[in-house]
Amino acid sequence: MAKNKMKVLLVASEAVPFAKVGGLADVVGAQGKIMQEEGLDVRIAIPKYKVVSDNIEKLGLKVKPSFDFTISLENREEKGRVEEVVYAGVTYYLIDRPDYFMREGIYTDPQSRQDYPDNLRRFVFFSRAILECAKGVGFQPDIIHVHDWQTGLIPVYLRTDYKMDSFFRQTKCVFTIHNLAYQGIFPVELFTLTGLDWKYFTIHGLEYYGHLNLMKGGIVYSDVTTTVSQTYAKEIQTPEYGNGLEGVMSDKALYGNLYGIFNGVDYSEWHPSTDTYLKEHFGINYDVDTLDKKKEIKLKYLSENGIKKPDLNKPLIGIVSRLVDQKGWDIILEIIDQLFKEDIYFTVLGTGKYEYENRLRSVKSNYPDKMIVEIGFDIPNSHYIEAASDIYLMPSRFEPCGLNQLYSLAYGTVPVVRYTGGLADTVKDGKTGFVFKNYNPEDMMAALKKAIDMYRTSQDKWKKLMENAMKEDWSWKKAIKSYNELYDKVMAK
Ligand code: ADP
Ligand code: GLC
Numbered sequence: 001m002a003k004n005k006m007k008v009l010l011v012a013s014e015a016v017p018f019a020k021v022g023g024l025a026d027v028v029g030a031q032g033k034i035m036q037e038e039g040l041d042v043r044i045a046i047p048k049y050k051v052v053s054d055n056i057e058k059l060g061l062k063v064k065p066s067f068d069f070t071i072s073l074e075n076r077e078e079k080g081r082v083e084e085v086v087y088a089g090v091t092y093y094l095i096d097r098p099d100y101f102m103r104e105g106i107y108t109d110p111q112s113r114q115d116y117p118d119n120l121r122r123f124v125f126f127s128r129a130i131l132e133c134a135k136g137v138g139f140q141p142d143i144i145h146v147h148d149w150q151t152g153l154i155p156v157y158l159r160t161d162y163k164m165d166s167f168f169r170q171t172k173c174v175f176t177i178h179n180l181a182y183q184g185i186f187p188v189e190l191f192t193l194t195g196l197d198w199k200y201f202t203i204h205g206l207e208y209y210g211h212l213n214l215m216k217g218g219i220v221y222s223d224v225t226t227t228v229s230q231t232y233a234k235e236i237q238t239p240e241y242g243n244g245l246e247g248v249m250s251d252k253a254l255y256g257n258l259y260g261i262f263n264g265v266d267y268s269e270w271h272p273s274t275d276t277y278l279k280e281h282f283g284i285n286y287d288v289d290t291l292d293k294k295k296e297i298k299l300k301y302l303s304e305n306g307i308k309k310p311d312l313n314k315p316l317i318g319i320v321s322r323l324v325d326q327k328g329w330d331i332i333l334e335i336i337d338q339l340f341k342e343d344i345y346f347t348v349l350g351t352g353k354y355e356y357e358n359r360l361r362s363v364k365s366n367y368p369d370k371m372i373v374e375i376g377f378d379i380p381n382s383h384y385i386e387a388a389s390d391i392y393l394m395p396s397r398f399e400p401c402g403l404n405q406l407y408s409l410a411y412g413t414v415p416v417v418r419y420t421g422g423l424a425d426t427v428k429d430g431k432t433g434f435v436f437k438n439y440n441p442e443d444m445m446a447a448l449k450k451a452i453d454m455y456r457t458s459q460d461k462w463k464k465l466m467e468n469a470m471k472e473d474w475s476w477k478k479a480i481k482s483y484n485e486l487y488d489k490v491m492a493k
Contacts, residue, residue: 005041006487009141011130013123013150014106015044016269017059017087018052020379021106022322023263023403024178027228028147030266033088034476035483043139047101047126048083048094061085066093069132073125074193080125082133093137095129113354120186123214124193127153135167143487145174149184152218153194156206159221160196172490175222177215179400180236180243181326184214208244216248223490225252226259228401229422233260241398259486262425263401264476270386270407277383286387288470291463294387294412301388302345305372315455316345317448318389318413320382320404323352323360328395328418328444333359335441340367342452347372347389349381386411390462391451395436395444399423405433406474412466416447432469 014020016029032044046052056063066082080097095101100122104110107119116122131154134141146154155173162168191201191212201207206217219225227233235241237250252258272278272294273287282300286293295312302310317339321327332339333356339346348360348371357375364373374381386392392408394417401422405415409426415433417423429435436447455462 005039006143006484006491007041007139007141008035008043008143008145008487009130009134009139010042010044010145010147011151011154012044012046012147013126015046015092018055018092019046019049019106023401024148026266026269026403027178027263027401029088030264030269030476031479031483032090033266034264034480036088036090038480038484040484043091043093043141045093045095045130045133047122048096049101049106050103051106052094053102056085059087061087063094067136069129069136071125071128071132073121073128073195078125080129082129082136084137093133095126095133097125097129100125113352120184120190120193120212120214123150123184124153124195127151127157128195130154131157131162131168135165140167141171142491143172143174145176145483146218146222147176148178149182149215149218151175152184152214152216154218155221155223156194156196156200156217160200170491172223172487172493173221174486174490175218175225177219177225177227177236177400179326180215180227180241180245180249181398183208183216183243183245186212186214188212213245216245219245219248219252223493224257224259224486226261226486228261228263229425230260230262231424232398232400232421233258235398235421259482261479261482261486262422262474263403263406264479265403265406265410265474267410267475270383270410272387272411275383275387277380278387281380281384282387288412288467291412291466297384298388298390301347301384302372305347306368307345307372308369310345313456314343314345315390315452316347316388317391317393318347318385319393320349320385321394323350323356325353326397326399328397328439329353329356331395331439331441331444332393333363335445336363338445339448340370342449343456344452345370345372347385349374349376349378349385351375351377386413389413390455391416391448393448394418394423395439396420396423397439402426409433409469409472409474412470414451414462414465414469416444416451418444426472426474428468432465432472 012028014025016025036042064084083094364371392413392415399421408415417427419437427433434447434451436443
């Protein structure tokens, strides 16, 4: 007898191609698509932000209103609507409530760069709406797989308010941590917004040093917790990386309920031989056998960004990243003048902390013919930089998985990374890239120098490095197999 398809509801606050701040979006969109192709019945639920509406329009997709629901928030009835849209064969449920989600930003106000003050209310609403949504559309999931703190209350509600609900009797919940540095911590005064009984506000529940912590709720109440690399799964059990939750993580691991499952790359989006952004903009695609075309892209990219007489002998170092402390900007900016003593070009695309944005603009004004800076969020340019650069710099303080080093490997753009989290699991020092251990500007510079020197002095060795990198396979296949096995295990519990 044919096995029934496993039903999985993926829930997140971002998913490509609709809403993206960082790697979470790439992962959720790709995971859904590929699991569906592998024969699971997968649906994805996200909030309907303004950018979601804009992207639906750009993509020319049809939205189907599904149903209206009401939930109770602090004794007030609040209405919302679920809409459905199909993309890449996957049904997306969009949770629509304009006063919460129809804004310019996703988590933060683009002007002030501050978190929206009602973020707790927005994601309590979203979490409760998900459970009503599943019931309303009649999608009875075997697994609800939720991602990061914005969804941390879903496992809690499943075990509390919805515990006796027969609709979810068989449903198990998997919680994935993409970044333990963002935990969704709120003042205790706001606890009542969750609608939960105070008995859950304890050290064994949602309480965290006197505050409410949604990430902790997700970890404690999910059947299993996963994170996005094996090294990070170990790191978060230590005070250095655990952000105060190392004890909770160790407990979860002790009971066999913490897993590290590495993300994959969606090569249909991120491969230089088929990249549509490269094709449209430069009229060029390339692969491991046509690396001269990568050089053509570099020349065009440098010229169109105002670099006069671009020189192929000078390596182009690239970064695409959120401008936040995690990504190593303090050590980069500390040695930036020393870096420019080398004969190099440096291009940066990013947005985030004003302090880093301003510093980068000012450095750019000192090195107009060596540096390119774009402050903003620009998906096409993120592909151009991956293709045009020779070296990709990723000196993260911590990195749960990291996707840009994987994209860099695929594009033959040699990564220089710090040995942490997913970076440690993916870049092989001297074989596919350069790796340094200690988080300081000197060690980073030493690794960069090795790369720059090899690029300059031995094109043969450099080419070999690029070829090794491009031959690596970080597709989703392995991850999906691991998730499938995990889902089976959880269902059997
Ligand atoms: P994180 O999720 O911590 O930001 P990842 O390496 O996992 O780091 O993923 C970052 C993703 O976000 C990549 O797809 C990267 O290309 C993209 N990205 C980051 N900053 C920008 C930007 N300013 N413009 C376009 N894409 C960006
Ligand atoms: C987070 C992490 C990053 C990871 C991404 C997707 O944003 O910072 O390392 O690759 O999530 O899992």
